[in-house]
Amino acid sequence: MPSPRSGYIKHLLAKPHERVKVGGPIVEFDDAPHVDTGTVVGDLGIQAPPAAAPPAPAKPRPSPSAAPKAAGAKVSASPAVRALARERGVDLAQLTGSGPNGTITRADVERAGGEKPAGGAVPLAGIRRSMAINMAKAHAEIVPATVWDEADIGSWWSGQGDITVRLIRAVAAGCVAEPVLNSWYDGEAMTLETFKRIDLGIAVDFVGGLIVPVVRDAGGRAPAALRAEVDRLKTAARARTLPAAELRNPTITLSNFGMLAGLQAALVVVPPQVAIVGAGRISQRAIPRAHGLAFTHVLPLSLTFDHRVATGGEAGRFLKAMIDDLEKNA
Numbered sequence: 282m283p284s285p286r287s288g289y290i291k292h293l294l295a296k297p298h299e300r301v302k303v304g305g306p307i308v309e310f311d312d313a314p315h316v317d318t319g320t321v322v323g324d325l326g327i328q329a330p331p332a333a334a335p336p337a338p339a340k341p342r343p344s345p346s347a348a349p350k351a352a353g354a355k356v357s358a359s360p361a362v363r364a365l366a367r368e369r370g371v372d373l374a375q376l377t378g379s380g381p382n383g384t385i386t387r388a389d390v391e392r393a394g395g396e397k398p399a400g401g402a403v404p405l406a407g408i409r410r411s412m413a414i415n416m417a418k419a420h421a422e423i424v425p426a427t428v429w430d431e432a433d434i435g436s437w438w439s440g441q442g443d444i445t446v447r448l449i450r451a452v453a454a455g456c457v458a459e460p461v462l463n464s465w466y467d468g469e470a471m472t473l474e475t476f477k478r479i480d481l482g483i484a485v486d487f488v489g490g491l492i493v494p495v496v497r498d499a500g501g502r503a504p505a506a507l508r509a510e511v512d513r514l515k516t517a518a519r520a521r522t523l524p525a526a527e528l529r530n531p532t533i534t535l536s537n538f539g540m541l542a543g544l545q546a547a548l549v550v551v552p553p554q555v556a557i558v559g560a561g562r563i564s565q566r567a568i569p570r571a572h573g574l575a576f577t578h579v580l581p582l583s584l585t586f587d588h589r590v591a592t593g594g595e596a597g598r599f600l601k602a603m604i605d606d607l608e609k610n611a
Contacts, residue, residue, distance in 0.1 A: 286310065288310045288311070288312070289310065289311040289313075289315050290308050290309070290310060290311065291308075291309045291310060291311035292308065292309040293307075293308055294306045294307055294308060294309060295307055297360035297363060297364065298360075298364065298404065356373045356374055356385065357378060357380075357382065357383060357384040357385065358373055358378070358384060358385040358386075359384075361387070362385055362386065362387055362389075362390055365387060365390050365391075366385075366390050366394070368402060369390060369391075369393075369394030370394060371390050371393045371394040373385055373390075375393075376389050376390070376393055377389075407489065407490075408489050408490035408491070408492060409489070409490045412490055412491055415551050416549060416551075418551070418552060419549050419550060419551050419552060420549075422468055422552050423549075423550045423552060423587050423589075424587060424588045424589045425547065425549075425550055425585050425586070425587065425588065426585070426586060426588040426593065426596070427547040427548075427583055427584065427585040427586075428583070428584050428586075428593065428596045428597055428600055429545050429581070429582065429583045430581075430582050430600050430601075430604060431579045431580060431581045431582060431604075432451075432579070432580045432582060432603070432604045432607035432608055433568065433577050433578075433579055433608055434447075434563070434577075434578050434579070434580050434607055434608065435575075435576075435577030435578045435579075436608065436609075436610045437609075437610055437611070438563065438578045438580075439578070443504070443508060444537065444540075444560070444563070444580075445483075445508075445511055445537060446504050446507050446508050446511070447606075447607060448535060448537060448558070448560055448607075449481060449496065449499050449507055449511075449535065450504070450507075450606060451602075451603040451604075451606040451607045452479070452481060452499070452533065452535055452558055452603065453479055453499060453500030454602045454603060454605070454606040455558075455584075455599040455600065455602045455603045455606075456479050456500065456533065456599075457500075457602070458598050458599055458601070458602035459591075459595045459596075459598050459599040459602070460475050460476075460477075461473070461475060461555065461590065461591050461595055462533060462555055462556040462584075462586060462591060462595065462596070462599050463475065463476050463479055463532050463533050463555075463556075464476065464532070464554075464555045464590070465532065465553035465554065465555070466552070466553055466555055466587060466589065466590045467553060468552070468589065473590055476532045478497075478498050478500070478501070478532070479498065479499045479500040479501075479532060479533065480495050480496070480497050480498070480499065480530060480531050480532045480533075481495065481496045481499035481531060481532070481533060481534070481535055482494070482495050482496075482531030482533070482534035482535065482554075483495075483496060483511060483514065483515075483534075483535055483537075484534060484535065484536040484537075484538075485514075485515050485518045485519070486538075486541065487518070487519045489521070492518045492523070492528065493528060493531065493534060494514035494515070494517070494518050494523055494527050494528055495514075495527060495528065495529065495530065495531045496510055496511060496514065514527065531554060532554065533554060533555070533556050533557070533558070534550075534551070534554060534556075534557040534558070535557070535558045535559075535560070536548055536557060536558070536559050536560070537559075537560045538559060538560070538561065539560050539561040539562035539563060539580075539581065540562075542562060543561055543562060544561040544562055544564075544581045545559070545561050545581050545583050546559045546561070546583055547583065547585055548583065548585045549585070550585055550586065550587050552587075554587075555586060555587045555590055555591055556584060556585065556586040556587070556591065556596075556599075557584075557585050557586075558582070558583070558584055558603070559582065559583040559584075559585070560580060560581070560582060561580070561581030561582070561583070562581070563578050563579065563580050564578070564579055564581075565577070565578055565579075566578075566579050580607060582600060582603060582604065584596050584599060584600050584603075
């Protein structure tokens with residue numbers, strides 16, 4: 282993070298690796314006049330000798346294996362070196378630093394703690410951290426069950442067509458047939474809130490992780506308006522310019538993972554939602570007809586739901602309504 286100005290730091294207002302709210306204070310600048318007396322080393326403000334001072338006689342570099350510091354002695358090391366020591370399980374108080382003024386360096390820690398394969402662990406942040414929290418919450422709270430089926434879309438799909446818009450329309454049909462799947466459930470209070478309006482989360486995959494923008498009133502929009510809204514949300518999501526308000530409070534979610542790969546999936550329901558719909562990879566298949574076999578295109582579908590509040594019968598009727606809508610010629 283670039284500093285907003287040059288100058289001297291009076292106080293650090295956060296500790297290394299501490300999470301700070303966006304816009305929160307990090308440092309306090311010292312506006313008093315200063316004379317530059319050297320370079321600050323480490324995070325304790327230890328300064329190197331002034332440039333004008335005569336050089337001290339050369340001393341042999343201490344070994345990290347030398348006797349440990351006296352009890353209570355302060356340790357001089359940068360935040361990065363302290364983090365490395367925590368990763369390696371090295372007690373900095375047991376080391377004698379080989380850096381300026383006894384500062385402990387990265388090399389000192391590596392020699393004391395042994396080598397580690399390249400890469401190293403880094404804290405999760407941003408979208409991946411949010412995803413980890415949400416998935417852990419879902420795993421702890423939801424009682425998931427999944428039903429699978431497939432829709433014959435050969436009457437209108439021949440390699441072209443707007444699958445996403447048709448899927449949104451089909452989800453809306455399912456919500457009309459079984460509104461309980463378009464609900465929020467509070468497991469602690471044991472209350473269920475069912476919605477008439479469908480605010481549909483659309484799972485979007487990109488390099489930074491998984492993000493779920495929300496199409497508001499998905500069941501009340503015309504196909505052209507749906508297409509424009511989905512395109513807008515996906516573009517903004519991948520550019521990371523989507524306001525937080527457009528990621529909040531979906532009532533049900535759709536994941537069209539088949540655009541990448543996969544036929545079926547038992548997806549994760551994120552509370553307080555009750556259901557998530559999955560669409561797999563479209564394939565061509567021979568299906569029996571009245572007068573023999575016919576080649577058609579088949580779209581695999583899955584519905585994962587919270588079995589605490591929705592039944593298998595409700596899930597089956599929801600999925601049947603989706604299939605009926607998807608198999609319509611228009």
